Amino acid sequence: MAAPVDRREKVLILGGTAEAAAIARRLVDAGADVVTSLAGRTSNPAPLPxxxxxxxxxxxEGLARYIAENGITKVIDATHPFANRISQNARLACAAAGIPLEQPERPTWKKQPGDNWIEVQSLEEAAAALPAGARAFLALGRQHLAAFEGRSDCHFVVRMVDPPETPLGFADCDLLLGKASADPEEEANLFRLHRVTHLVCRNSGGEAGYGKITAARKMGLPVVMVGRAA
Ligand SMILES: NC(=O)c1ccc[n+]([C@@H]2O[C@H](COP(=O)([O-])OP(=O)(O)OC[C@H]3O[C@@H](n4cnc5c(N)ncnc54)[C@H](OP(=O)(O)O)[C@@H]3O)[C@@H](O)[C@H]2O)c1
Incomplete structure (x- = not known):
């Protein structure tokens, strides 16, 4: 049974992740007044509680204004671990508004026996780490692809939720529409189908995106893993 909530509370969840949806579900089931905020990056987001x-x-400043105008009493920042700007804005806005902010941490993935990770600190380093002739699966959002466009000696496989609004800037690429699967077998099938030799991703942590990591381990594929900023 869900824990009782303070019914005077008006909770703003900064979302866009599976964790944010689960928090909304738990709070709504407990009777809380909840609004989830999405950045609007996908055209048809799944309905939320x-x-x-x-x-x-x-x-x-805009977030602080929203908090004041809507009588928000608490903010839960459940955004993606790489969404640093909105998290920083949440800290500033909640401090200014004098309301509590929860920022639940999503632990990073830890290297397991059998993992072959090339650990880098930026997308530029990730692009430089690919050998000529690589067929790299880029498990990255649209806004993070530019660093790879100069590698005309590689083939890229790009997965996106929505079709790109402008053509991708790759010399050679396969575009797949869809979301990451938590099922390693599904991810492995995709890697085989596209003859992927390298996976490139950021160390987001969480279960929803872990299928590809397990798939790469089972297939012995190198993973170029971009670490989180300090
Ligand atoms: N980064 C990823 O790889 C990733 C992956 C999966 C999901 N997401 C989700 O996608 C969203 C955007 O990610 P990002 O990396 O572009 O974020 P970001 O760089 O931290 O934020 C850029 C700007 O987008 C707006 N924004 C971000 N999250 C928002 C939210 N939940 N509600 C309203 N506005 C939001 C804010 O605009 P204003 O300054 O105008 O308020 C923010 O300054 C996040 O909600 C995140 O949870 C991101």
Missing amino acids: GRTRIGGFGGA
């Missing part, structure tokens, strides 16, 4: 609002707030 409680209310939803979509689009940027206009920086930390």
Whole structure:
């Protein structure tokens, strides 16, 4: 049974992740007044428990204004671990508004026996780490692909939720529409189908995106793993 909640609370969840949806479910089931905020990066987001609002707030000041105008009493920042700007805005806005902020941490993936990780600190380093002739699966959002466009000696396999609005800037690439699967077998089938030799991803942590890591381990594929910023 869900824990009782303070019914005077009005919770703003900064979302866009599976964890945020699970938190919304738990709070709504417990009777809380919940609104989840999405950045609006995908055109058809899955419906969420409680209310939803979509689009940027206009920086930390805009978020502080939203908090005041909507009587928000608590913010839960459950955004993606690489979404640093909105998390920083949440810290500033909640401090300014004098309301509590929860920022649950999503632990990074840890290297397991059998993993062949090339650990790098940036997308540029990741692009440089690929050998000529690699067929690299880029498990990265649209806004993180530019660093790889100069590698015309590699073939890229790119997966996106929505079709790109402008053509991708790769000399040679396969574009797949869809989401990551938590099922390693599904991810492995995709890697085989596209004759993938390297996986490139960021160390996001979490279960939803771990299928590809397990698949790479089972197939002996090198993973170029971009670490989280300090
Ligand atoms: N980064 C990823 O790889 C990734 C992966 C999966 C899901 N997501 C989700 O996608 C969203 C955007 O990620 P990002 O890396 O572009 O974030 P970001 O760089 O931290 O944020 C850029 C700007 O997008 C707006 N924004 C971000 N998250 C928002 C939210 N939940 N509600 C309203 N506005 C939001 C804010 O605009 P204003 O300054 O105008 O308020 C923010 O300044 C996040 O909600 C994140 O959870 C990101």
